[in-house]
Amino acid sequence: MKILVVDDDKDMLQLTTRMVTYCSHEPVPLMDSAGALKVINDERIQVVISDWVMPGLSGLDLVRALRADPVKRPYVYFMVLTGTRLGNLNFMEAMDAGADDYMEKPVNKDLLRVRLRVAERMLKLGTEVTTLEGLVPVCSHCRRVRRDDQAYESLELYISKNSSFRFSHGICPSCMERYYSKYK
Numbered sequence: 776m777k778i779l780v781v782d783d784d785k786d787m788l789q790l791t792t793r794m795v796t797y798c799s800h801e802p803v804p805l806m807d808s809a810g811a812l813k814v815i816n817d818e819r820i821q822v823v824i825s826d827w828v829m830p831g832l833s834g835l836d837l838v839r840a841l842r843a844d845p846v847k848r849p850y851v852y853f854m855v856l857t858g859t860r861l862g863n864l865n866f867m868e869a870m871d872a873g874a875d876d877y878m879e880k881p882v883n884k885d886l887l888r889v890r891l892r893v894a895e896r897m898l899k900l901g902t903e904v905t906t907l908e909g910l911v912p913v914c915s916h917c918r919r920v921r922r923d924d925q926a927y928e929s930l931e932l933y934i935s936k937n938s939s940f941r942f943s944h945g946i947c948p949s950c951m952e953r954y955y956s957k958y959k
Contacts (some may be wrong), residue, residue, distance in 0.1 A: 776895065777818055779803045781811055781837065782826040782856065791824060791856070791882050798888045808832040812840060815851060822894050825856045827869070827881075835872040842873035850901045852894040856880050 778800050782788040788804050795802035803818055805811060808829050813952045814820065823841070825834040832840070838853045856875045869877050875897070913919040913930065920933040931942050941959055946955070 776822060776891075777801045777803055777820050778824060778891070779805060779811065779814055779818070779820045779823045780824045781805045781808050781829070781834070783808070783829040786827070787826065787856075787880060791794055794822070794882045794884045794887050797884050800891060807869065808834070808837050811837050812844060815841065816846060816848065819848075820851060821898055822852045822854070822891065824854045824856060824878075824882075827855050827877075835869060835874070838869075838873040849905075850898065852876075854878060854894070856882065856891065878943075886951050 778795050778886070780788060780795060782791060783806055785806065786805060791805045792802040792861050800822075803814060803820065805814055808825065809832050811823070811832070815823065823837070825837055827834040834855045838855070841851055849943045853874050853876075855874045856879070857865070857877060858880045858910065866877060875894070878886065878890065909946070911921070913932075914921070914927060917927075918930055919927040920930050921927055922933065934940050935942065
């Protein structure tokens with residue numbers, strides 16, 4: 776799994792990157808948090824490990840931007856790193872910002888391995904939920920869709936109303952031959 780590691784301290788970035796590699800994952804190191812959202816989208820990052828305190832865009836600013844970004848992407852699990860012991864208020868601030876977990880620096884390799892296992896489980900469960908939510912109850916005879924109120928409507932209307940997907944209709948060659956061949 777690709778893991779984005781963001782830290783403005785070169786030594787901490789190298790250490791955390793090595794720990795991610797030790798845990799059998801592929802680290803994507805980044806010292807500049809400003810470009811992190813682009814890297815997350817371009818590299819299809821599933822987990823971010825970010826320093827809390829950085830110049831410009833802090834770790835909390837980064838997770839807030841990630842959670843507020845309307846781009847459709849799979850869920851990104853976000854861990855915040857801190858050089859100081861977090862009290863309950865700081866921990867709550869990180870969770871309120873959208874972080875999923877936190878760790879103290881320097882990263883403990885065994886603790887990181889356990890937390891990355893949890894991240895993998897959470898991401899897998901999220902994928903399963905998204906798949907189940909994506910199921911559409913369709914009548915196998917007429918192909919109309921059953922809505923939540925138990926009424927049926929056309930597949931095109933249902934999808935258009937419940938997603939950003941829009942239809943552009945045409946006639947396939949088989950139907951053209953079958954239904955319109957007399958008009959040639």
